Amino acid sequence: MGDLLGVAVLGAGHMGADHIRRLDQVVSGARVVAVADPETERAEEAVAGLEGVVVHEEALAALDAPGVEAALIASPGPAHEEALLAAFARRLPVLCEKPMVPDPAGALRVVEAEARLGRRLAQIGFMRRYDAEYRRLKSLLDGGALGRPLMLHCTHRNVSSPPYFTSDRLIDSSVSHEIDAARWLLGQELTAVTVMRPAPSSAAPEGLWDPQFVVFETERGALVDVEVFVNCGFGYQVRCEAVGETGSARIGEEHGVAVTAGGASRLEVPQDYLVRFADAYDREVQAWVDATRRGEVTGPSVWDGYAASAIAEAGVRSLHGAGRVTVDLAERPALYAKPGS
Numbered sequence: 001m002g003d004l005l006g007v008a009v010l011g012a013g014h015m016g017a018d019h020i021r022r023l024d025q026v027v028s029g030a031r032v033v034a035v036a037d038p039e040t041e042r043a044e045e046a047v048a049g050l051e052g053v054v055v056h057e058e059a060l061a062a063l064d065a066p067g068v069e070a071a072l073i074a075s076p077g078p079a080h081e082e083a084l085l086a087a088f089a090r091r092l093p094v095l096c097e098k099p100m101v102p103d104p105a106g107a108l109r110v111v112e113a114e115a116r117l118g119r120r121l122a123q124i125g126f127m128r129r130y131d132a133e134y135r136r137l138k139s140l141l142d143g144g145a146l147g148r149p150l151m152l153h154c155t156h157r158n159v160s161s162p163p164y165f166t167s168d169r170l171i172d173s174s175v176s177h178e179i180d181a182a183r184w185l186l187g188q189e190l191t192a193v194t195v196m197r198p199a200p201s202s203a204a205p206e207g208l209w210d211p212q213f214v215v216f217e218t219e220r221g222a223l224v225d226v227e228v229f230v231n232c233g234f235g236y237q238v239r240c241e242a243v244g245e246t247g248s249a250r251i252g253e254e255h256g257v258a259v260t261a262g263g264a265s266r267l268e269v270p271q272d273y274l275v276r277f278a279d280a281y282d283r284e285v286q287a288w289v290d291a292t293r294r295g296e297v298t299g300p301s302v303w304d305g306y307a308a309s310a311i312a313e314a315g316v317r318s319l320h321g322a323g324r325v326t327v328d329l330a331e332r333p334a335l336y337a338k339p340g341s
Helices: 014-025 040-046 059-063 077-089 104-117 132-142 167-174 176-186 278-293 302-322
Strands: 005-010 030-036 054-056 070-073 094-097 122-125 149-157 190-196 212-218 223-229 237-244 248-251 258-261 264-267
Touching (some): 005 014, 005 059, 014 030, 014 040, 014 070, 014 278, 030 040, 030 059, 040 054, 059 077, 077 094, 077 122, 104 302, 122 302, 132 176, 132 237, 167 176, 167 302, 176 190, 176 212, 176 237, 190 302, 212 302
Parallel strands (some): 005 030, 005 070, 030 054, 070 094, 149 223
Antiparallel strands (some): 190 212, 212 223
C-alpha cells in the first residue's frame, strides 16, 4: 500500500459525487484513482480538477484499474451485490453505501461469500453510527444512565421524495437507517414489525403512501416507533428519543444556523441528508480509510446490512396488508458480532 490509499468509487451520482469530493478535500490518507458510472459524462464532471483519475463505464473495469487498493460503492442498491462479490474476489476492502443489497436473499449471498473468506472486507455505510449525537446517545444507553431501555421514538422526515420513490422505499430505503440505528443503540435484534398508514399527505405524489408509522419489537421487549414522512415540505429532520426505566434522552433537536434579519429571527432547517449528516459522513469515511491502511475492518458489517434488508422486507409485507410480521433471520456466522457492537 502506498502513502495514499488508492480508491475506486463506483457510482458518481448524488452520493458518489459527494464521496469523491470528500476523499479529495476532507479525508486524509486516500486518493481517488478510478471512478465508474454508466453515465460517464456525470463521472467526468465529478472528477473535474482531480489528477490521475481514470473514468470507466463499467464497475469491474474500475476495480481492475492500476493503483486501486480499495473500493467505495455508491451505485444504486441493485448493483451492490455484483460489485461486492467482485471486490471480495479481488480481496479489496470495501465501504458500501446502504442499502447493502435491497433483497434479503442477495444480501445473504454477500454474507456467505465474505464468511467463506474467513475475514471481513466490507464496512456498510450506516453513517448515523458516526454522528456525534447518536454516539452520545449510545454511550448513555450502554452506560446505564437511562436504566433498562423501554422505547425509542424516532422521526425521519424529508422535504420531498424523488420521482422514482415508491411506498416500499419509505421502508427499505428511508427506515433502513432507523432499523440499523435501533439495533446498534439497543444492542438487540428486531423481532417483529407492524406498519400503519394514516391518510396520505396532500403533498404526497399520487399513489405514494406517505407518511407511514412503523412499530418494531425487540428480542428483550423494547418497542421502537418510527414516523417516516418523505414529503413534509419544510426540511430534513431526524430525531430519536430513548426512554429508559430511570431517564430519557433526545437527539436531533434543531441546531442549525440562527438568522436574524428584517426584524425577525429564524432557525435554518437542513434541507438534505448530506447537510445534516455531513460530519458523520466525514468521520465514517475517515475511519474506513484509517482502518484499511492498518489492515483492519471496523464499523457496520455485511451481517448488519443483511439484517436491515431482512427486517425491511418484513416491513414491506406488513405495509401491504400482512399486519404484524415476525422477522426471520438466518443463522449469524461466528465472524460477525451481535448487534450493538
